[in-house]
Amino acid sequence: MPIKTLQDLFIHELSDINSAEKQLSKALPRMARAAEDPALIAAFEQHFEETQGQLERIDQVVEAGNFKLKRIKCAAMEGLVEEAKEIIDEIPKGPVRDVALVGAAQRVEHYEIAGYGTLVALAKTLGHDVAASTLHATLEEEKATDIKLTELAKTTINRKALLVK
Amino acid sequence: MPIKTLQDLFIHELSDINSAEKQLSKALPRMARAAEDPALIAAFEQHFEETQGQLERIDQVVEAGNFKLKRIKCAAMEGLVEEAKEIIDEIPKGPVRDVALVGAAQRVEHYEIAGYGTLVALAKTLGHDVAASTLHATLEEEKATDIKLTELAKTTINRKALLVK
Numbered sequence: 001m002p003i004k005t006l007q008d009l010f011i012h013e014l015s016d017i018n019s020a021e022k023q024l025s026k027a028l029p030r031m032a033r034a035a036e037d038p039a040l041i042a043a044f045e046q047h048f049e050e051t052q053g054q055l056e057r058i059d060q061v062v063e064a065g066n067f068k069l070k071r072i073k074c075a076a077m078e079g080l081v082e083e084a085k086e087i088i089d090e091i092p093k094g095p096v097r098d099v100a101l102v103g104a105a106q107r108v109e110h111y112e113i114a115g116y117g118t119l120v121a122l123a124k125t126l127g128h129d130v131a132a133s134t135l136h137a138t139l140e141e142e143k144a145t146d147i148k149l150t151e152l153a154k155t156t157i158n159r160k161a162l163l164v165k
Numbered sequence: 166m167p168i169k170t171l172q173d174l175f176i177h178e179l180s181d182i183n184s185a186e187k188q189l190s191k192a193l194p195r196m197a198r199a200a201e202d203p204a205l206i207a208a209f210e211q212h213f214e215e216t217q218g219q220l221e222r223i224d225q226v227v228e229a230g231n232f233k234l235k236r237i238k239c240a241a242m243e244g245l246v247e248e249a250k251e252i253i254d255e256i257p258k259g260p261v262r263d264v265a266l267v268g269a270a271q272r273v274e275h276y277e278i279a280g281y282g283t284l285v286a287l288a289k290t291l292g293h294d295v296a297a298s299t300l301h302a303t304l305e306e307e308k309a310t311d312i313k314l315t316e317l318a319k320t321t322i323n324r325k326a327l328l329v330k
Contacts (some may be wrong), residue, residue, distance in 0.1 A: 003256045006326045009265055016248075075251070076272060079244025083181075086240070091168045100174055103283040107241060110275035117315070118268040125323040150282070158290040161171045 001070060010122045015070040017115045018058050020077035024108060025051050027081045031105065034088045037098045037157055044105070047145050054138045061131045080108050095161035102153045109146040116142060166235060175287045180235040182280045183223050185242035189273060190216050192246045196270065199253045202263045202322055209270070212310050219303045226296045245273050260326035267318045274311040281307060 003012050028051065032044035062069055084104040091097040116139035123132035168174050193216065197209035227234055249269040256262040281304035288297035 003261065003265070005329055006261055006264065006323070009256075009261055009326070012265075013268065074244075075247040076241065076244040079239075079241035082240040091174075096168065096171055096174055099171065099287070100168070100177075103178065103279070106283065107276055107279040110279040111272055114268070114272040114275040114311075118271065118318075121315075121318055121323060122264070125327055146279075150286075153283075153286055158171070158286060161174070162290055164170055 006122060007126060010119070010126055010128070011067055012070060012072075013115065013119050013122065014058065014061065014067065015072050016074045017112070017119060018055070018069055019072055019074040020112065020115065021051055021055050021058065023074065023077045023081055024112075025055065027084055030088070031084055031101055034093065035098055035101055036093050036095065037152075037160070039152055040098050040102065040157065043145075043148060043152060044101075047105075050141055050145070054141065057134050057138055061128075061134050065128060065131060076111055077108070080104070080111060083107070094164065095157065096164050098157050099153065099161045102149050102157060106146055106149050109142050109149070112142045113139065113146065171287065172291060175284070175291055175293070176232055177235065177237075178280065178284050178287065179223065179226065179232065180237050181239045182277070182284060183220070183234055184237055184239040185277065185280065186216055186220050186223065188239065188242045188246055189277075190220065192249055195253070196249055196266055199258065200263055200266055201258050201260065202317075202325070204317055205263050205267065205322060208310075208313060208317060209266075212270075215306055215310070219306065222299050222303055226293075226299050230293060230296060241276055242273070245269070245276060248272070259329065260322065261329050263322050264318065264326045267314050267322060271311055271314050274307050274314070277307045278304065278311065 003009050025048065028044050028048040032041050032048065035041045035044060084101070087097060087100040087104055091100055116135055119135045120132050120139055123135060168177050190213065193209050193213040197206050197213065200206045200209060252262060252265040252269055256265055281300055284300050285297050285304055288300060
């Protein structure tokens with residue numbers, strides 16, 4: 001299916017973020033098991049639950065608009081998940097791995113912030129007002145998760161890792 | 166070189182962003198040639214110049230701290246650049262490709278915002294104050310580029326693409 005119009009691009013971007021969310025949905029439980037800090041584990045588990053809701057929102061947008069998603073694999077999320085795997089392989093469980101996991105998770109959140117930001121702008125331009133507000137709700141969740149991870153890093157995780165010799 | 170301490174992780178993250186910037190530095194001229202809108206071409210060209218300065222800042226941090234960067238390839242930036250290539254392959258030159266290129270570039274910017282955000286926090290925690298402020302300057306440039314791309318999309322590029330039938 002070639003991309004000719006802005007509507008085609010909207011469907012392509014929606015298919016991309018759908019693939020990204022599905023890949024993340026598989027990675028988050030692994031990241032939660034790999035973490036040590038209880039608050040970080042809880043944050044990953046909570047974001048896993050949120051991700052299920054975000055996938056449901058994509059389904060709602062698809063059904064309401066009678067859109068047909070493409071079966072594509074988001075290459076960027078593949079790279080981001082690969083980076084998280086490398087961290088788990090290279091760093092033993094503990095405070096330093098936790099800091100690295102926060103960094104990997106924030107890269108993921110920022111990918112999604114950019115992706116949903118584009119989607120909301122395209123939906124508005126195309127006059128898909130309900131889709132725009134549905135996707136905007138997810139955008140706000142991704143931003144809130146990013147801020148939460150920053151707070152977690154600043155208040156406890158980074159300092160705990162500094163003590164590792 | 167295993168990652169045991171927060172300092173090891175700082176070097177790992179610095180090596181990762183160094184690889185990301187180098188990959189981006191090769192991709193930006195291709196993105197500029199692939200774009201049609203003059204303001205978007207100018208934005209890509211300007212960000213290419215900025216990227217050279219950002220690579221120099223990494224060199225400054227490395228030299229001042231007498232750090233040794235690792236030769237690693239940033240997997241996430243590989244995926245992000247791959248996505249930009251797919252756009253160029255799949256969408257003919259014109260307004261719709263321009264919108265897609267803005268989306269790809271904003272994903273790249275957000276990767277860098279997350280990466281430099283982590284680096285600045287680690288530098289501060291480790292007491293590398295000069296490195297923190299040098300890397301913070303780049304972080305602010307990445308944020309400004311992201312905002313500029315959003316403005317470009319909102320004011321002209323998205324609307325031009327809506328007219329493509």
